[in-house]
Amino acid sequence: xxxxxxxxxxxxxxxxxxxxxxxxxxxxxxxxxxxxxxxxxxxxxxxxxxxxxxxxxxxxxxxxxxxxxxxxxxxxxxxxxxxxxxxxxxxxxxxxxxxxxxxxxxxxxxxxxxxxxxxxxxxxxxxxxxxxxxxxxxxxxxxxxxxxxxxxxxxxxxxxxxxxxxxxxxxxxxxxxxxxxxxxxxxxxxxxxxxxxxxxxxxxxxxxxxxxxxxxxxxxxxxxxxxxxxxxxxxxxxxxxxxxxxxxxxxxxxxxxxxxxxxxxxxxxxxxxxxxxxxxxxxxxxxxxxxxxxxxxxxxxxxxxxxxxxxxxxxxxxxxxxxxxxxxxxxxxxxxxxxxxxxxx
Amino acid sequence: xxxxxxxxxxxxxxxxxxxxxxxxxxxxxxxxxxxxxxxxxxxxxxxxxxxxxxxxxxxxxxxxxxxxxxxxxxxxx
Numbered sequence: 001x002x003x004x005x006x007x008x009x010x011x012x013x014x015x016x017x018x019x020x021x022x023x024x025x026x027x028x029x030x031x032x033x034x035x036x037x038x039x040x041x042x043x044x045x046x047x048x049x050x051x052x053x054x055x056x057x058x059x060x061x062x063x064x065x066x067x068x069x070x071x072x073x074x075x076x077x078x079x080x081x082x083x084x085x086x087x088x089x090x091x092x093x094x095x096x097x098x099x100x101x102x103x104x105x106x107x108x109x110x111x112x113x114x115x116x117x118x119x120x121x122x123x124x125x126x127x128x129x130x131x132x133x134x135x136x137x138x139x140x141x142x143x144x145x146x147x148x149x150x151x152x153x154x155x156x157x158x159x160x161x162x163x164x165x166x167x168x169x170x171x172x173x174x175x176x177x178x179x180x181x182x183x184x185x186x187x188x189x190x191x192x193x194x195x196x197x198x199x200x201x202x203x204x205x206x207x208x209x210x211x212x213x214x215x216x217x218x219x220x221x222x223x224x225x226x227x228x229x230x231x232x233x234x235x236x237x238x239x240x241x242x243x244x245x246x247x248x249x250x251x252x253x254x255x256x257x258x259x260x261x262x263x264x265x266x267x268x269x270x271x272x273x274x275x276x277x278x279x280x281x282x283x284x285x286x287x288x289x290x291x292x293x294x295x296x297x298x299x300x301x302x303x304x305x306x307x308x309x310x311x312x313x314x315x316x317x318x319x320x321x322x323x324x325x326x327x328x329x330x331x332x333x334x335x336x337x338x339x340x341x342x343x344x345x
Numbered sequence: 346x347x348x349x350x351x352x353x354x355x356x357x358x359x360x361x362x363x364x365x366x367x368x369x370x371x372x373x374x375x376x377x378x379x380x381x382x383x384x385x386x387x388x389x390x391x392x393x394x395x396x397x398x399x400x401x402x403x404x405x406x407x408x409x410x411x412x413x414x415x416x417x418x419x420x421x422x
Contacts (some may be wrong), residue, residue: 023406024402024406025402026402048350079403083402084394106381109380109382110381110382111375111376111377111380111382111385112373112376112382112385112405112406113385113386113389113400113402113405113406113408114382115382115383115386115404116385116389116400117392119386119401119407140370143383144359145359145360145384145386145387146383148359148360148387149383149386149387152390152391152394153390154378154385282375323359
């Protein structure tokens with residue numbers, strides 16, 4: 001198998017075959033597009049894109065064949081690829097929830113409507129793919145344009161991931177999570193009391209059919225603790241999935257966070273499965289450890305997830321641009337409470 | 346009723362800062378006036394939604410200026 005370094009070395013030696021001003025077609029990916037897709041990633045990101053796969057044509061073909069990647073491309077008459085967007089499996093454990101993203105356009109075609117047509121094509125295709133039950137996107141908050149466009153394509157704001165991505169010098173970039181349901185059924189959520197009202201609002205905004213049961217912060221322990229953790233070293237983010245929490249849950253969460261901190265993480269996210277009653281106690285536990293509500297991630301586990309997040313550094317709220325009152329309300333929930341004035345006497 | 350440049354500019358207000366939008370020459374290509382792919386995407390979605398038109402790939406290839414967009418809308422409606 002080709003390594004990342006070998007693939008990038010090969011791409012860097014190829015002249016850019018793309019000529020500006022030509023007609024293009026927007027279609028589903030074909031296996032023969034893989035070389036052009038990798039070339040496009042290289043033209044847009046040089047060697048900086050964090051995932052190896054997008055520099056290695058066979059890896060792209062393999063991901064598409066396995067159903068983990070559903071791309072659409074903009075193709076010139078000569079076969080060169082000048083635009084790309086995809087639905088893809090990312091962090092959610094549920095294979096039916098795909099992320100909508102990776103939108104990019106060759107530098108010679110910026111200012112064209114390629115990205116618009118790619119988004120249109122992908123939106124039309126996603127409802128027809130039987131394996132896709134729901135879709136989400138992470139709209140960057142250094143501009144409101146993506147958020148606004150996503151809303152016009154039917155996506156609804158459900159969470160705010162503070163300081164998720166490295167920025168370009170003016171601080172890290174937060175992302176508004178925007179969600180669109182395709183096929184679903186009624187579900188029961190076990191909401192911690194401290195955020196039940198917020199979760200009810202998010203359920204209504206995302207037009208979900210849910211029963212929200214409020215659980216107190218007492219013990220609702222599962223038989224065993226089950227969690228998984230992913231570290232994103234480039235972004236310095238820890239992302240953990242909590243399937244269930246037993247009596248040892250608090251210690252397991254603490255140990256995972258400490259290990260992630262040792263690996264350089266500064267942003268910590270836990271996704272708790274709200275179908276499990278122990279999620280309510282888990283949310284309360286995390287809140288006591290300095291975590292704040294991030295929002296609701298519908299269909300994350302197939303069932304919905306509660307996002308709790310903590311940052312080592314205080315978020316720069318003035319850098320977070322949001323397009324709607326709802327998004328701004330979510331921001332208010334996610335920010336740390338202002339330090340309380342000491343009581344006189 | 347025909348759409349006007351003012352209608353278009355109102356529709357694009359979320360995608361392009363007001364000071365940039367005010368200076369845009371409707372006869373010059375948008376890309377030459379600092380409008381990038383992201384803004385073009387947002388503008389195209391807004392046009393489809395606000396004016397009930399559909400922009401095909403072939404249509405999109407011809408829409409370079411605000412005047413092009415306006416002519417397209419008024420022809421398609």
